[in-house]
Amino acid sequence: MAIEVEAGAMAPVMAFALVGALGVGSQWLAWRLRMPAIVLMLVAGVLVGPVAGVFDPARDIGPLMGPIISIAVAIILFEGGLTLNFHSLSDAAKGVRRLVFVGAPLGWLTSTLALRYGAGLSWESAAVFGGIMIVTGPTVIAPLLRTARLSKRPAALLQWEAIINDPIGALAAVFAYEVVLVLNTATTVQAAVMDLVIGIGFATILGVAAGYGLARSFKRGWVPEYMKVPVLFALLLAIFGVSDYVLHESGLLAVTIMGIVIANANLPSYEELRRFKEHATVLLVSGVFILLAASLDFGALRQLDMRAIAFVLAVVLVARPLTVMLSLMGSGVPFKEQILVAFTGPRGVVLVAVAGLFGDRLIGLGFEDATLIGPLAFVLVAFTVVLHGFTLAPFARWLGLTGADVPGVVVIGGSSWTTAFAEALKKAEVPVLMTDPNFGNLRGARAAGIPTFSGDILSEAAEQRLELISYATLVAATDNDAYNTLVATDLAPEFGRDSVFQVMRAKSDSARHQLPRTLGGRNFGPEETHAGLNRMIAEGWTFRITRLTEEYTLEDWRTKRPGAHLFARIGPSGAIRLVRKDEEVKGAPGVRIIALRPPGEEEGEQPPADA
Structure with missing residues (x-):
C-alpha cells in the first residue's frame, strides 16, 4: 500500500x-x-x-x-x-x-x-x-x-x-x-x-x-x-x-x-x-x-x-x-x-x-x-x-563552587615513585590527589603537603567524600596489578577511557597474561613496572619540569637528555596529558614537560628551562 x-x-x-x-x-x-x-x-x-x-x-x-x-x-x-x-x-x-x-x-x-x-x-x-x-x-x-x-x-x-x-x-x-x-x-x-x-x-x-x-x-x-x-x-x-x-x-x-x-x-x-x-x-x-x-x-x-x-x-x-x-x-x-x-x-x-x-x-x-x-x-x-x-x-x-580551573590528576597508590611524581605535579601547579587503602603508604605524600585519601577509591566513602569533579586524569599505580586493572576499568566511563592510565603490569608481555583492550588503562612513561619505577627512584632518578620556548624546543630537550623518560605534557592552559613511551608529543612555546631523568643528566643543564 x-x-x-x-x-x-x-x-x-x-x-x-x-x-x-x-x-x-x-x-x-x-x-x-x-x-x-x-x-x-x-x-x-x-x-x-x-x-x-x-x-x-x-x-x-x-x-x-x-x-x-x-x-x-x-x-x-x-x-x-x-x-x-x-x-x-x-x-x-x-x-x-x-x-x-x-x-x-x-x-x-x-x-x-x-x-x-x-x-x-x-x-x-x-x-x-x-x-x-x-x-x-x-x-x-x-x-x-x-x-x-x-x-x-x-x-x-x-x-x-x-x-x-x-x-x-x-x-x-x-x-x-x-x-x-x-x-x-x-x-x-x-x-x-x-x-x-x-x-x-x-x-x-x-x-x-x-x-x-x-x-x-x-x-x-x-x-x-x-x-x-x-x-x-x-x-x-x-x-x-x-x-x-x-x-x-x-x-x-x-x-x-x-x-x-x-x-x-x-x-x-x-x-x-x-x-x-x-x-x-x-x-x-x-x-x-x-x-x-x-x-x-x-x-x-x-x-x-x-x-x-x-x-x-x-x-x-x-x-x-x-x-x-x-x-x-x-x-x-x-x-x-x-x-x-x-x-x-x-x-x-x-x-x-x-x-x-x-x-x-x-x-x-x-x-x-x-x-x-x-x-x-x-x-x-x-x-x-x-x-x-x-x-x-x-x-x-x-x-568558588566548581572544580579547579586546571583539571587535576588522581594517583592511586602511595609509593616512593608516585610521591615523587605527585610532588612534580604540585610544583607544576596541577591539582593532584593521592589515594591508597593503606594509611602508611601515604606518609610521604602527607609530609609533602599533597592532598590524600586513605581508603578504597571504589568505596561508597570515597564517592561521598571526594570531589572527583576537580580531576580529569586517573593513574592506577599500586603494587597490585589486578587492583590497578579493576580501578582503571571501573572508573573509565567516569573519567573517559583516554584519560585513565595504569602502570605496566609485571607479566603483560606473556601471551597467557595479556588482557583484552576493554580492561585496564593505558600505559604511560617508560615501560617499567611499579617495582621498576621504585627502583629507579632509589637509584637517584628524579622528576623534572622543563618549559619549552622558541629558543629551547622539544628537539633540543631530546638531544640534551637522551636518557630521560617523558611522563607528561602540560599545555599552556594547564591541561595535562600523560604520554606513552613511543607516542609523538607536540612541543610548542609555553608547553611544559615532566620527565624522569637519571642522576648523570643533572650536570650542565640550563637552569632557566628546568625546575
Whole structure:
C-alpha cells in the first residue's frame, strides 16, 4: 500500500535521521568548542525548522510527535530517578527536602503571581501554568552540570530538585486544571479530588511495586543478563502507559519512583543499567530539543508583547530567587550555594510539552488567554537555556563552587615513585590527589603537603567524600596489578577511557597474561613496572619540569637528555596529558614537560628551562 506524503514533506525515516544527526552532532560540536550543548541544539532546531523550513515535526512526523516526546520525557525522568541513590545525598539531603516540600508550593505561588501580574494571564490560566513552572528541567540540568563541573552539593541540589519536582509540577498542573474544570463544569469537587488522589496513589504504588519487583527478579536471577535492559525498557513503557491511563501525566511520577527504587536496591548490575540509560538519555535529550526548537511557531510568538519580557524577568530575577532563598533559609546550605541554586532555574521540554497540552484544554473551556501559554513557555525555556548555558559555569567559578580551573590528576597508590611524581605535579601547579587503602603508604605524600585519601577509591566513602569533579586524569599505580586493572576499568566511563592510565603490569608481555583492550588503562612513561619505577627512584632518578620556548624546543630537550623518560605534557592552559613511551608529543612555546631523568643528566643543564 502506498503512503501519501505531503508535498515538500520529508519522509519520516529521513526526519528521524535528521533529528539524530543534529542532536548528536550539536553535542559533539559543543564538546569541541567548549560551549553549552543545549544552546547549540536549540539553534540547530530553529535553523532547520522555522528559519529554513526543511523540517517541520508536525508535518514530517505527524501524530507520532506527541507520543514520542511523552515517552522520551518518561525515559529521561526514569534515568534521573535511577541516579538518585540516597547514599549520594549526604549533606545535601536537608536542602533537597526543603526545595521539594517548601520550594514546590512556594514556586507554584510565585510563578502564578508572575504570570498574573507580569504576563497578564487570568487567574485560572496562571494557576495551571504556574503549577507546570515548578519544573526546572532535568533535560537541561544534566547537560549543564556536565559542562559546568559544579561542586558535589550544589550539583546534587539542582539535580534532585529538577528530577523530583518534574512530576510534581505536572501533577500540580493536573490539580489546578481539575479545580478550574470543577468551577466551569458540572463536575463535583469531590469527584475531581478523588480522581487526583486515586491517580497519584496508584502511580506511587505502581512505581514502587515495579521497581521492587524488577530488582527482586534481577537479584534472584529470573532474568538473564542479556535480557535485563530489554525487560527494563518494556516494563518502563508499560508502567508509564498504565499510570498515564489512570490519570494523565501521573506516568511521570510512576517512572521516577520506579527509578529511585531500583537505584537504592543495591543491584549487582546497577552500573551497567545506569550507564546504558545515560547513553539513551543523551540521544533522547538531543532529539527532544531538536523537535522542540523545530516546532517553534513564529506566528504564535508574535502574539507576545512587552509583558512577556516582564514575565520572564520576574521569573528569573524574583520568583525563582525568592522561592529558593525562602526554602533553604535555616537549612545549613552555605549562602554561596543558595545564591547559585537561586539564580539557576533553566526550564526544559517537560514545561513546553505539558504547557501546550493544558493550554489547549483551557482554550476548550473558553479561556482565550490560554493561547499565550505555549508561546510564553517556549520563550521562558529559550531564555533560561541560553542564559544559564553561558553563565552557569563562570557564575559558579566566581562563587568558588566548581572544580579547579586546571583539571587535576588522581594517583592511586602511595609509593616512593608516585610521591615523587605527585610532588612534580604540585610544583607544576596541577591539582593532584593521592589515594591508597593503606594509611602508611601515604606518609610521604602527607609530609609533602599533597592532598590524600586513605581508603578504597571504589568505596561508597570515597564517592561521598571526594570531589572527583576537580580531576580529569586517573593513574592506577599500586603494587597490585589486578587492583590497578579493576580501578582503571571501573572508573573509565567516569573519567573517559583516554584519560585513565595504569602502570605496566609485571607479566603483560606473556601471551597467557595479556588482557583484552576493554580492561585496564593505558600505559604511560617508560615501560617499567611499579617495582621498576621504585627502583629507579632509589637509584637517584628524579622528576623534572622543563618549559619549552622558541629558543629551547622539544628537539633540543631530546638531544640534551637522551636518557630521560617523558611522563607528561602540560599545555599552556594547564591541561595535562600523560604520554606513552613511543607516542609523538607536540612541543610548542609555553608547553611544559615532566620527565624522569637519571642522576648523570643533572650536570650542565640550563637552569632557566628546568625546575
